[in-house]
Amino acid sequence: MFMQNVDNFVEMFSNRAPKHIFSRIDMRKISSDVLKKAAALVIGAIFTALAVGSPFIAIAMADTRTVILIDAGHGGSDAGVTGTRTGVKESDLNLKVALLLGEYLEGSGYRVVYTRTADVMYGYPGVVGNKKRADMFRRGDIINGAKPAAAVSIHMNFYSSPSRRGAQTFYAKGFPQGQALAEALQKALNEGVNAQCGGRSYSALTAQKYILECSPYPTAIAECGFLSNPLDEANLCDEGYRAMLAGVLRDGIIAFLRANEKPVI
Numbered sequence: 001m002f003m004q005n006v007d008n009f010v011e012m013f014s015n016r017a018p019k020h021i022f023s024r025i026d027m028r029k030i031s032s033d034v035l036k037k038a039a040a041l042v043i044g045a046i047f048t049a050l051a052v053g054s055p056f057i058a059i060a061m062a063d064t065r066t067v068i069l070i071d072a073g074h075g076g077s078d079a080g081v082t083g084t085r086t087g088v089k090e091s092d093l094n095l096k097v098a099l100l101l102g103e104y105l106e107g108s109g110y111r112v113v114y115t116r117t118a119d120v121m122y123g124y125p126g127v128v129g130n131k132k133r134a135d136m137f138r139r140g141d142i143i144n145g146a147k148p149a150a151a152v153s154i155h156m157n158f159y160s161s162p163s164r165r166g167a168q169t170f171y172a173k174g175f176p177q178g179q180a181l182a183e184a185l186q187k188a189l190n191e192g193v194n195a196q197c198g199g200r201s202y203s204a205l206t207a208q209k210y211i212l213e214c215s216p217y218p219t220a221i222a223e224c225g226f227l228s229n230p231l232d233e234a235n236l237c238d239e240g241y242r243a244m245l246a247g248v249l250r251d252g253i254i255a256f257l258r259a260n261e262k263p264v265i
Contacts, residue, residue, distance in 0.1 A: 066110050067110070067148045093156050093236055122138035140215065149218070152253060154224065164226055166202060167193045168186070168205070169182040173206040177218035178212060178218050179204065186202060186203065193245060
């Protein structure tokens with residue numbers, strides 16, 4: 001089979017080689033054996049690259065990794081809620097957690113797509129006078145373009161009573177895969193965050209949000225804590241806590257993917 005491939009290569013090379021490039025070379029004087037040896041070297045080099053993992057081959061194969069989309073909620077002129085003690089912007093915390101989560105997922109072998117990696121709010125063609133709608137439409141386009149195995153939107157919560165605390169997840173009614181993702185995330189958050197840091201255990205709940213309904217891909221919102229609660233706010237402002245939180249979210253996503261037979265590669 002290998003020599004047959006070499007013969008085919010030689011025939012193609014002889015018939016299709018650009019004549020202006022080889023005008024000074026009399027191809028008839030080059031023996032078929034010489035051409036076969038040269039072709040064998042080229043094909044052998046390709047097989048070797050495949051065997052040892054050439055960086056060029058790795059780049060070509062990168063897109064085959066399972067895709068996870070991370071949405072850092074709000075951004076730009078839309079700051080979201082703010083902390084009652086520190087005034088920290090939800091949009092800033094969302095982005096910090098999202099980037100950490102993406103880093104951890106990349107380290108676990110997944111390809112991560114972000115809706116934003118900076119403090120921005122998007123515009124959208126044809127949408128005038130409604131910045132929020134334009135921003136959400138653009139995020140919806142990014143999700144649908146990425147075709148992710150899972151999409152998670154990172155947010156911080158706020159409630160009228162400062163006693164409410166803990167991390168909670170949401171999904172859209174009628175989206176069973178989104179529900180399964182939200183439940184896997186909630187389980188991980190209950191065990192790794194809420195039980196450890198004094199928050200109550202929650203169940204994943206339904207919510208009518210564009211980000212949850214804009215695509216057919218499994219999507220959930222993770223409300224990572226209450227900025228209306230001083231203890232949650234202090235935790236969320238702590239770099240070490242955010243790292244722990246991102247690790248728990250990663251574990252929840254991976255648990256969902258494994259349960260739904262979505263491999264890393």
